[in-house]
Each structure stands twice: as C-alpha cells, then as structure tokens.
Amino acid sequence: MSSVSDPLQQNLPPVAVARRVSVLRMLLSDVGACIALALVVLAVLGAAFAPWLSPTDPYGNDLANTLKPPGEFGLLGTDGQGRDMITRLLFGLRTTLLMGLASVVIGGLIGGVIGFAAAYYPRLSGLLMRLMDVLLSFPAILFGLAIAAIFGPGLPAVIIALAIATIPLMARVVRGSALVVLQQGYIEAARSLGLGDLHIILRYVLPNCLSAIFVFVTLRFGQVILLGAALSFLGLGAQPPTAELGAMAADGRNFLFFAPHVSVLPSIVIFVIVLAFNVLGDALRDALDPKLRK
Amino acid sequence: MTRLTALLLAGAASAAALATPAAAQQKAPLTILRIIDADRYDPVRSTATAAAEVVYMLADTLVTVDFDMKTIKPGLAESWTVSPDGKTYSFKLRKGVKFCDGRPMTPDDVVYSLKRWIDPAIKSPVAFRAGPVKDIRAEGDTVIYELKEPYSDLLFQLALSFASVVDKDTVEKLGQNFGVQGFNGTGPYCWVKWTPRQELVLKKNPYYDWGPPIYKNPKPQIDEIVWKVIPESNTLMAAIQAKQADVTYYMPYIALDTMQRMPGMTVQRQENYIYDVFMGFKVDKPVSKDKAIREAVNMAVDKQAIAKAIFFGKGTALPSLLNPAVLDYDKDTVAKMPKHDPAAAAKLLDEAGWKPGADGIREKDGQKATFTVYGIRNDINPRISEAMQADLRKIGIDMKIQLWDATVAWGKLATQEFDAFYMSYPYVTATEALNLYFASRQVPTPNRMNWKDPKTDELLKTAATAVDAQKRKEAIGAVQMQLTDANVWVPLASQPLWVVAGDRVEGVRAHGIYGAGLYKGLDIKLKR
Helix, strand or coil, X not given: CCCCCCHHHCCHHHHHHHHHHHHHHHHHHCHHHHHHHHHHHHHHHHHHCHHHHCCCCCCCCCHHHCCCCCCCCCCCCECCCCCEHHHHHHHHHXXXXXXXXXHHHHHHHHHHHHHHHHHHCHHHHHHHHHHHHHHHCCCXXXXXXXXXXXXXXXXXXXXXXXXXXXXXXXXXXXXXXXXXXXXXXHHHHHHHCCCCHHHHHHHHHHHHHHHHHHHHHHHHXXXXXXXXXXXXXXXXXXXXXXXXXXXXXXXXXXXXXXXXXXXHHHHHHHHHHHHHHHHHHHHHHHHHCHHHCC | CHHHHHHHHHHHHHHHHHHCXXXXXXXXXXXXXXXXXXXXXXXXXXXXXXXXXXXXXXXXXXXXXXXXXXXXXXXXXXXEEECCCCCEEXXXXXXXXXXXXXXXXXXXXXXXXXXXXXXXXXXXXXXXXXXXXXXXXXXXXXXXXXXXXXXXXXXXXXXXXXXXXXXXXXXHHHHHHECCCECCECCCEEXXXXXXXXXXXXXXXXXXXXXXXXXXXXXXXXXXXXXXXXXXXXXXXXXXXXXXXXXXXXXXXXXXXXXXXXXXXXXXXXXCCCEEEEEEECCCCCCCCCHHHHHHHHHHCCHHHHHHHHCCCCCEECCCCCCCCXXXXXXXXXXXXXXXXXXXXXXXXXXXXXXXXXXXXEEECCEECEEEEEEECCCCHHHHHHHHHHHHHHCCCEEEEEEECHHHHHHHCCCXXXXXXXXXEECCEHHHHHHHHHCHHHCCCCCCCCCCCHHHHHHHHHHHCCCCHHHHHHHXXXXXXXXXXXXXXXXXXXXXXXXXXXXXXXXXXXXXXXXXXXXXXXXXEECC
C-alpha cells in the first residue's frame, strides 16, 4: 500500500508513536501495574519453560510418597499420586494459560468480526446483536456442561465453551467502540475516496478500537482462567494425567483437612494470576483513556 | 502440619456445631450419616446400595446371611428344606411376625412379595436374581418356591433386600409411591418420614422380636433412627467429630487413623466385605483383544501400592479375579494371576511383537499400544486410573482415561466406544458374580467385555444349576481359572468397609451385605 493511494495515512504514525510512549510511561509509573506485569511475565516464562524448570517428571507417580507436606518431600510437597507439587504447578500453569489464550483468541476473533460487521452494516446489527444477547444469557458453566456432554470432557470442550462465552462480550465491546470511530470525519473522508469496506475497517476502524480491545482482552483473560479452572474443577476440563490448576485444586479437596497444600497451592496460583491480569487490565484502561490523563 | 490439620478440623467441627442447634432434653435419635440418598425405597424397584441399607431395617427376608458372608441363617423362615432334585424349596415360616401397622404376617404376604419381585408388569431390574421360577405358593404355614431347574444361588439371593416381604395393602394404596411416601414391612424399624436427599426417619417396630440369630438380642433397642445425607465427605467427617451424628461407614479412608485416636470413638473393619474394584477389557477391540497386552497390564500395574495409596493404607489388593472372602472362591487362581513385574511385562510385549515407538509408546503392525478406559467419576476412579496410567506408561502402553459424571456414565458404559472400563460392585457368591458378568447372554451389559465363550457358558450353567455344593465349587472354580488365564479383568482392590461410631453408641458391628454396613441394625444401644 503506497502513501499516494492512501493520503490519510501520512499523519497517523507520529500520533500513534507518541501515544504508545505515553501509555507505556503511564503504565510503568503505576506500582501495582508494574508488579502485575512482572507476575504475568514470570507466569508466562514459568509456563513456557516448565519442562526445563521442573525438578521431576510431571507424569511419573510415586505411590509410596503421596500427600507429603511441603518441605518433607520436595519444596512444596507431593500430591495424591506422589508427584512433586512444583512440577505439577508449572505444568498446570502451562495448561491453564494455554487454555486461556486459546479461548480468548478464538472467541475474540469471532466476536471481533461480528462486532465490526454489526457496527459497519447497520442492517445486520439488529440480528447479530440479538444473537449475541441470546449467547450472553447462557452461563459459561452451562455451555461447558453441554459441550462436555456432547464431545466428552477434555481441554477442547473447555476451550470451545469459553470461546463461545467470550464471543458476545467481545462483539459488544468492538461494536461500541467501532460505532464511535465510524462517526469520525476521517471515515467519511475514506468513504468518499471510494475505499473498500474491508480496507476501511482494517486500516482505520480497527487501529482506533485497539485500546478498548486490548483492555477487554486483558481483563477477559483473567476471567477466562477463572472460569476454565472452575470447569476443570468440575471435571469437565483437562483429563489425567494432564496437570491443570483447577483440576489440581479439585483433586485435593478430598484431603483438604489432611493435606491442604494439594488444593491450596494451585488455588493461590490461580488467584495471583487472575489478580495480576485484572490489575493490569485496569491500569491499561486508565493509561489508554485520554480523559484520565493528567 | 499435624497442628494445622487439628486446627482445621476443630474449626470445621465448631462450624458444624453452630449450624444445628443442640437437640432437646429427650434422648436424641441414633443418627447415621451417609453421602448419597436413593431414588426410592421400594425393594424391587431400586438397585442402589443406598436403598438396600435402609430396606434391610424396614423389612425382613426369608433367610439371612451371617457376618462371614458364607453362612445362611434363618430369617422369616425358621427352617427350610430342599427337594433332592434341587427344584423345590419349602420355607416354614416363623409365627408371631407382625407388620409395622400391627397386622400379622401370613404366608400369602410372602408369596405376594416374591411374586411382585418377578412380576413382568413391575419390570424389576433385579427380577433375574429370583432364578427360573415355576411357581411360588403357600401351603399352610409353609411357602413353596418351585423352580424350573435347580438354582444354586437361590438362598443367597433370597437374603438380599430385593426379596423383602412387604404389605400388599400399603403397596396397592401407594402404588408408584410405595417406598417414597410410606412403607410397611416386618423389619425392626418402621418408616416415619422421608425428606429426599436430607433424611429418612425410622422408629422402632414395637412388635419386633424375631431378629436373625446372628445378633445377640432379637429386639431393636433404639427408639428412633435418622439416616442423614451429607454429600461432602469432609463435612460428614466434621459432623461425626462434633458429635452431630453417631455412626457412619462412609468416613473418608484418609480420616480413619485420626478417628481411631479420638477418645470414645470406635472404628472397626468388616474383614469379609465383598465390594470389588476391577478394570475389565473388551476382548474384541484392536489393542485389548491381544492377550499379551492384557497380561502385560496385569503385570505392570502395582496393585498392592495402588490399593494401599488409594485407600490410605486401609485397602487390600485382590489376589486374583474375585474376593477371597466370597463363597466358592478358587484359591488356585492366585498362582495363575500374573505377579507384579514390569520388566517381565516389557519382555512379554517385546516377544509379542509390540516394539517401542519413537515416543516411547509401543507399536505393532502400525497399531499403537493405546487404549481408552471409561469409568464413573467417583472418589476412587480418578486416583486409581491415574496411578495405573503412570504404571503402564513405564512399559510403553498409553492408557487414555475418560471418566464420566454418574448421570451419563451408565449410558456411556453401555456403548462399544471404549476398550476398557472401571467397575466397583458388591456380590454374594462367585456363581452370581460370574454369571452376571461373563455369560454370553449378558452382552453388551453387564458383560461389557463382550466375552462370548461356549466353555464359559457351559460351566456357568453347570454352577448355577448345581444341586451338589462340591460340583458347583468345581465348575465355578474352573471358570475363575479360565478367566484369570485370559486376563480379561485387572482385579484391583477390595474396597474396605469401616464403621465409625461415636462414644454414645454401643454394640455396632459391621456387616456389609450388598453394601449395607449395619444390616438389621440390631444390638446397637445408646448410652445416653
């Protein structure tokens, strides 16, 4: 795409660059956001390098050493199969984050397309958004149960359920911010230049909605992890021997009084990750909102 | 750690204590805790253990089973004779038996109840247990049970709750709601009130003095019994500790040692409890049809370690196909059962042509050594399956686990989608268990193995129709040997029965027929 055929593009980059810098500066000036960011980075690194960081085999059991408390057998003890908790937590984090990522990406993409279509083509808006309202009225847990009943429990079932639950939320956010952008003069200008619909959406509408999408995705990621853990806790998610934080918390609940660490540790990890994503999302929203800027 | 556990327990106990206000001055009823309720308490309409354990208290059977699970003792019948051809049983009824409403029991009531069990209109899921009935009739004070062919299991089947004697008038009055809105039997306790999924209240049958001779005192000694449901096992444990309840045999195994250390608490085990856990193979699926695979699985799985770990030191591994405590168990099968030896299992697979693939999983002729196991998602299956999965991975077999919620599990277990399955089941004799699971007419359920073998069928038939106890033992022993050799099952563990009773209770003894831990509930006394 040359700048000659796209005269409106020339004044975009400097503004965008300046904004990006100020957003980053604002984010880093917030202590909470810094800690949250650090935790998220740490979690992602831990998950990514789990096979190298883990002290033991995540799937090898040791029935002679089950439910050992932290400190007695490995730093964080062992679970009901005698597996090292550190190893299980790292691999569990990996599954949980992947599950979250997959469902947010799939649900976000579909929801985004629907949102843009609804905003750009007013004729489709009524039908699409009512459809979204229907989807919105089903709790994600119910979707999970239904999908697990049809396809059998497993990670794909949870990802599908969470993606479907994400679609209407994403569609609403995208449609809302796209409607605002579509009122702008430069859209009118682009249209009068005869640019195609897809071109206008991808080139002018999408970039200007990105901040809203970014905030939504970050916040949603935390929610999806929580929901996914809940579905796994109910036995619909990761199947053994796959480690998953929600399923790990469920495994330990039968011995809660005698070996609390089996349930408590994965629950703490879930709590910290979700909190970090929420704090980060809030900070991002503040940073990206021009009205809140000092 | 111990201190933290104690702290948590104390906290939970006090929370449970706060939840329910203390009972009034009157001697509180005996409260028995369990984790699940039954759908109904009609003896012939429910197969649930949760129904049986209460029906045994509400109603009586012609004969009873002793604590050894092998000896038949009198019940409503004070004596009985069997004709030489094994086809006619005559039960001489005890005199003076009354229903809860005071009406004397007659031989016609017995005939009515037994005929109701096999009535095609009732569609009882347990009608097959009555055997090939020709006729059941009353002659004086005797009930004649006539068969088309001998049925060696009959007395044991007649001792099960399904063969309970019930009152015809109440059954006809309540119809489908018999065992839901009311009950009238000749048991030691009478129906008062049922709040589904919460509690079932029973009161003493004032006329009852015909308890089976396996008890010291034939009369019930408690005025009121409440069967309470607490679905969450940690809460159940806290309630027992807080003395909110007196007796349970659903205590989580992990808590038994702690309970044993508590002053006044009695914790006892029924050694002859027959409730087995096994994994069965479908013998016509690509991988599991290979006997080498099945045998290797039996060798690779460390059953001792699993039985110990899963039941927290309280479980025992099954030495072969069936439970050693059961009638007609064949001791010689122990030698036939492959011993735990992963190295030998690997060698066996090598010799059978299953060579390790790039990912560590074995292959033969392009077929991966992978199979899928189905099961119910209960307390034990998730842990047993994961432990087995790890053991099998070590010898290059990939076992995929798919556990289902109890609501859909039975439907899934009736399909041909899986290669192996987990099952726990109570039974009374070897002949009953193997006829149920291995007769070719029982395909697809409960013969989920798809085991169709003329020799097995013939031996099963011989055992079932044997008139002579020795002949039956030989025939059913031969079946056990054949099936052990075929490695159709991976016998895992005998699920232990432990009864925990608080300091207010005296005389509790674990029985456990068909999962009913307290059986008639006689000899139990309350100190205060």
